[in-house]
Amino acid sequence: MTAPTSPAAPAPAPATKLPSALRDRAVWIFDLDNTLYPASCNLFAQVDLRINEFIAAHFNIGMDEARVRQKQFFRDYGTTLRGLMSEHDVDPVAYMDYVHDIDVTGVQPSAQLADALDRLPGRKIIYTNGSVRHAENVAGRLGIIDRFEAVFDITAAGYVPKPDPRPYATLVERHGVNPADACMVEDIARNLAPAHALGMTTVWVRGEQEYEKAGVGAGVHIDHTVDDLPSWLAGVAGL
Numbered sequence: 001m002t003a004p005t006s007p008a009a010p011a012p013a014p015a016t017k018l019p020s021a022l023r024d025r026a027v028w029i030f031d032l033d034n035t036l037y038p039a040s041c042n043l044f045a046q047v048d049l050r051i052n053e054f055i056a057a058h059f060n061i062g063m064d065e066a067r068v069r070q071k072q073f074f075r076d077y078g079t080t081l082r083g084l085m086s087e088h089d090v091d092p093v094a095y096m097d098y099v100h101d102i103d104v105t106g107v108q109p110s111a112q113l114a115d116a117l118d119r120l121p122g123r124k125i126i127y128t129n130g131s132v133r134h135a136e137n138v139a140g141r142l143g144i145i146d147r148f149e150a151v152f153d154i155t156a157a158g159y160v161p162k163p164d165p166r167p168y169a170t171l172v173e174r175h176g177v178n179p180a181d182a183c184m185v186e187d188i189a190r191n192l193a194p195a196h197a198l199g200m201t202t203v204w205v206r207g208e209q210e211y212e213k214a215g216v217g218a219g220v221h222i223d224h225t226v227d228d229l230p231s232w233l234a235g236v237a238g239l
Protein backbone atom coordinates (compact mmCIF):
# COMPACT_ATOMS: atom_id res chain seq x y z
CA MET A 1 0.00 0.00 0.00
CA THR A 2 1.28 3.39 -0.85
CA ALA A 3 1.01 6.24 1.57
CA PRO A 4 -1.44 8.94 0.55
CA THR A 5 0.23 11.84 -1.11
CA SER A 6 0.27 14.77 1.22
CA PRO A 7 -0.75 18.06 -0.28
CA ALA A 8 2.16 20.20 -1.31
CA ALA A 9 3.15 22.66 1.35
CA PRO A 10 2.98 26.25 0.25
CA ALA A 11 6.35 27.48 -0.90
CA PRO A 12 7.97 29.74 1.66
CA ALA A 13 8.49 33.32 0.65
CA PRO A 14 12.05 33.97 -0.54
CA ALA A 15 14.16 34.96 2.43
CA THR A 16 15.44 38.02 0.64
CA LYS A 17 11.92 39.41 0.60
CA LEU A 18 11.62 39.45 4.39
CA PRO A 19 12.40 42.83 5.92
CA SER A 20 14.35 41.13 8.73
CA ALA A 21 16.80 39.86 6.10
CA LEU A 22 17.57 43.47 5.30
CA ARG A 23 18.93 44.20 8.75
CA ASP A 24 22.52 43.43 7.90
CA ARG A 25 22.75 45.37 4.64
CA ALA A 26 26.11 47.13 4.51
CA VAL A 27 24.78 50.47 3.23
CA TRP A 28 21.46 52.28 3.49
CA ILE A 29 20.82 55.14 1.08
CA PHE A 30 17.93 57.41 2.03
CA ASP A 31 16.24 60.11 0.03
CA LEU A 32 15.43 63.12 2.24
CA ASP A 33 12.22 65.00 1.32
CA ASN A 34 8.95 63.13 1.88
CA THR A 35 11.01 60.03 2.79
CA LEU A 36 12.76 60.72 6.11
CA TYR A 37 9.81 62.93 7.09
CA PRO A 38 6.19 62.46 6.02
CA ALA A 39 4.74 64.38 3.07
CA SER A 40 2.07 65.72 5.45
CA CYS A 41 4.72 68.16 6.79
CA ASN A 42 4.24 69.91 3.43
CA LEU A 43 7.70 71.47 3.35
CA PHE A 44 7.66 71.39 -0.43
CA ALA A 45 4.93 74.05 -0.56
CA GLN A 46 7.42 76.48 1.02
CA VAL A 47 10.24 75.44 -1.34
CA ASP A 48 7.89 75.75 -4.33
CA LEU A 49 6.93 79.30 -3.31
CA ARG A 50 10.56 80.33 -2.89
CA ILE A 51 11.51 78.82 -6.27
CA ASN A 52 8.92 81.04 -7.92
CA GLU A 53 10.01 84.07 -5.85
CA PHE A 54 13.59 83.46 -7.00
CA ILE A 55 12.53 83.35 -10.65
CA ALA A 56 10.32 86.45 -10.29
CA ALA A 57 13.21 88.41 -8.74
CA HIS A 58 15.84 87.10 -11.17
CA PHE A 59 13.85 88.04 -14.28
CA ASN A 60 12.01 90.98 -12.69
CA ILE A 61 8.62 89.48 -13.56
CA GLY A 62 5.39 88.79 -11.67
CA MET A 63 4.65 85.58 -9.80
CA ASP A 64 2.16 84.30 -12.40
CA GLU A 65 4.72 84.63 -15.17
CA ALA A 66 7.36 83.10 -12.89
CA ARG A 67 5.19 80.01 -12.41
CA VAL A 68 4.88 79.60 -16.19
CA ARG A 69 8.67 79.89 -16.60
CA GLN A 70 9.24 77.43 -13.74
CA LYS A 71 6.97 74.81 -15.31
CA GLN A 72 8.81 75.21 -18.63
CA PHE A 73 12.20 74.71 -16.96
CA PHE A 74 10.95 71.67 -15.05
CA ARG A 75 9.43 70.13 -18.18
CA ASP A 76 12.42 70.82 -20.42
CA TYR A 77 15.27 70.08 -17.98
CA GLY A 78 13.90 67.79 -15.22
CA THR A 79 14.56 70.38 -12.52
CA THR A 80 14.06 74.14 -12.39
CA LEU A 81 17.70 74.64 -11.40
CA ARG A 82 19.01 72.78 -14.41
CA GLY A 83 16.95 75.02 -16.71
CA LEU A 84 18.14 78.17 -14.94
CA MET A 85 21.76 77.03 -15.17
CA SER A 86 21.57 75.86 -18.79
CA GLU A 87 19.69 78.81 -20.24
CA HIS A 88 20.60 81.68 -17.91
CA ASP A 89 23.86 80.76 -16.17
CA VAL A 90 22.27 81.11 -12.74
CA ASP A 91 24.60 80.50 -9.76
CA PRO A 92 23.40 77.19 -8.27
CA VAL A 93 24.66 78.00 -4.78
CA ALA A 94 22.68 81.24 -4.59
CA TYR A 95 19.60 79.43 -5.92
CA MET A 96 19.85 76.52 -3.47
CA ASP A 97 20.48 78.83 -0.52
CA TYR A 98 17.41 80.88 -1.39
CA VAL A 99 14.90 78.11 -2.12
CA HIS A 100 15.85 76.03 0.92
CA ASP A 101 15.71 78.89 3.40
CA ILE A 102 12.48 77.57 4.90
CA ASP A 103 10.81 77.05 8.27
CA VAL A 104 11.25 73.38 9.26
CA THR A 105 9.41 73.56 12.59
CA GLY A 106 6.51 71.66 10.93
CA VAL A 107 8.78 68.58 10.96
CA GLN A 108 8.52 66.71 14.24
CA PRO A 109 11.62 65.12 15.82
CA SER A 110 11.36 61.32 15.51
CA ALA A 111 12.85 59.31 18.36
CA GLN A 112 11.53 56.12 16.71
CA LEU A 113 13.42 56.82 13.51
CA ALA A 114 16.56 57.78 15.45
CA ASP A 115 16.40 54.54 17.47
CA ALA A 116 15.85 52.43 14.34
CA LEU A 117 18.81 54.06 12.61
CA ASP A 118 20.94 53.44 15.71
CA ARG A 119 20.04 49.75 15.70
CA LEU A 120 20.71 49.21 12.00
CA PRO A 121 24.33 48.15 11.71
CA GLY A 122 25.00 49.39 8.17
CA ARG A 123 26.41 52.68 6.95
CA LYS A 124 23.82 55.35 6.17
CA ILE A 125 23.94 58.04 3.49
CA ILE A 126 21.40 60.72 2.53
CA TYR A 127 20.98 61.12 -1.25
CA THR A 128 19.01 64.25 -2.14
CA ASN A 129 18.33 66.42 -5.18
CA GLY A 130 18.52 69.28 -2.65
CA SER A 131 21.54 70.73 -0.87
CA VAL A 132 23.68 69.62 2.09
CA ARG A 133 22.44 72.68 3.98
CA HIS A 134 18.81 71.63 3.42
CA ALA A 135 19.58 68.06 4.51
CA GLU A 136 21.32 69.28 7.66
CA ASN A 137 18.45 71.64 8.42
CA VAL A 138 15.72 69.01 8.04
CA ALA A 139 17.56 65.98 9.43
CA GLY A 140 18.78 68.16 12.29
CA ARG A 141 15.18 69.01 13.11
CA LEU A 142 14.29 65.29 12.94
CA GLY A 143 17.12 64.62 15.40
CA ILE A 144 18.88 62.14 13.12
CA ILE A 145 21.59 64.05 11.21
CA ASP A 146 24.47 62.49 13.17
CA ARG A 147 23.31 58.98 12.15
CA PHE A 148 24.52 59.62 8.58
CA GLU A 149 28.12 59.41 7.47
CA ALA A 150 27.51 61.60 4.41
CA VAL A 151 25.02 63.65 2.43
CA PHE A 152 25.30 63.14 -1.34
CA ASP A 153 23.59 66.28 -2.64
CA ILE A 154 22.92 67.95 -5.99
CA THR A 155 26.36 69.59 -5.92
CA ALA A 156 28.10 66.23 -5.38
CA ALA A 157 25.94 64.96 -8.26
CA GLY A 158 27.35 67.63 -10.59
CA TYR A 159 23.86 69.24 -10.63
CA VAL A 160 22.51 66.19 -12.47
CA PRO A 161 19.34 65.18 -10.60
CA LYS A 162 17.86 61.76 -9.89
CA PRO A 163 16.73 59.69 -11.78
CA ASP A 164 19.58 60.26 -14.26
CA PRO A 165 21.72 57.13 -13.69
CA ARG A 166 25.06 58.99 -13.77
CA PRO A 167 24.99 60.43 -10.23
CA TYR A 168 24.05 57.00 -8.82
CA ALA A 169 27.26 55.64 -10.31
CA THR A 170 29.18 58.59 -8.85
CA LEU A 171 27.72 57.97 -5.40
CA VAL A 172 28.56 54.25 -5.52
CA GLU A 173 32.14 54.97 -6.56
CA ARG A 174 32.77 57.89 -4.20
CA HIS A 175 31.39 56.13 -1.14
CA GLY A 176 32.62 52.62 -1.91
CA VAL A 177 29.15 51.09 -2.06
CA ASN A 178 28.61 47.50 -3.21
CA PRO A 179 25.13 47.83 -4.76
CA ALA A 180 24.31 44.15 -4.12
CA ASP A 181 24.69 44.83 -0.39
CA ALA A 182 22.89 48.19 -0.38
CA CYS A 183 19.32 49.31 0.07
CA MET A 184 17.80 52.54 -1.30
CA VAL A 185 14.72 54.18 0.24
CA GLU A 186 12.69 56.80 -1.73
CA ASP A 187 9.22 58.31 -2.12
CA ILE A 188 9.56 58.96 -5.88
CA ALA A 189 9.28 55.49 -7.39
CA ARG A 190 11.08 56.26 -10.63
CA ASN A 191 14.14 57.40 -8.64
CA LEU A 192 14.49 53.76 -7.54
CA ALA A 193 14.87 52.44 -11.10
CA PRO A 194 18.59 53.29 -11.48
CA ALA A 195 19.27 51.88 -7.99
CA HIS A 196 17.62 48.59 -8.95
CA ALA A 197 19.50 48.51 -12.24
CA LEU A 198 22.74 48.69 -10.25
CA GLY A 199 21.59 45.76 -8.10
CA MET A 200 20.37 47.55 -4.97
CA THR A 201 17.32 46.48 -2.99
CA THR A 202 14.60 49.11 -3.42
CA VAL A 203 12.21 50.42 -0.77
CA TRP A 204 9.38 52.70 -1.88
CA VAL A 205 7.88 54.99 0.75
CA ARG A 206 4.48 55.12 -0.87
CA GLY A 207 3.59 58.61 -2.08
CA GLU A 208 0.16 59.84 -3.10
CA GLN A 209 1.26 62.36 -5.73
CA GLU A 210 1.26 61.30 -9.37
CA TYR A 211 4.96 62.17 -9.76
CA GLU A 212 5.74 59.87 -6.82
CA LYS A 213 3.70 56.93 -8.15
CA ALA A 214 4.71 57.16 -11.81
CA GLY A 215 6.17 53.90 -13.09
CA VAL A 216 5.01 51.64 -10.24
CA GLY A 217 3.96 48.33 -11.76
CA ALA A 218 5.04 49.53 -15.20
CA GLY A 219 8.76 49.10 -15.30
CA VAL A 220 9.96 50.47 -11.96
CA HIS A 221 11.02 47.56 -9.77
CA ILE A 222 10.02 47.86 -6.09
CA ASP A 223 11.20 45.23 -3.59
CA HIS A 224 9.39 46.67 -0.56
CA THR A 225 6.55 49.17 -0.23
CA VAL A 226 6.33 51.09 3.04
CA ASP A 227 3.69 53.46 4.41
CA ASP A 228 5.30 54.41 7.73
CA LEU A 229 9.09 54.43 7.44
CA PRO A 230 9.97 54.80 11.17
CA SER A 231 7.86 51.80 12.21
CA TRP A 232 8.95 49.66 9.23
CA LEU A 233 12.59 50.45 9.87
CA ALA A 234 12.16 49.65 13.57
CA GLY A 235 10.85 46.22 12.48
CA VAL A 236 13.82 45.67 10.20
CA ALA A 237 16.19 46.70 13.00
CA GLY A 238 14.50 44.23 15.34
CA LEU A 239 13.18 46.77 17.83
Ligand SMILES: [Mg+2]
Binds near residue numbers: 031032033034188
Ligand atom coordinates in the same frame (compact mmCIF):
# COMPACT_ATOMS: atom_id res chain seq x y z
MG1 LIG B 1 11.73 62.69 -1.91
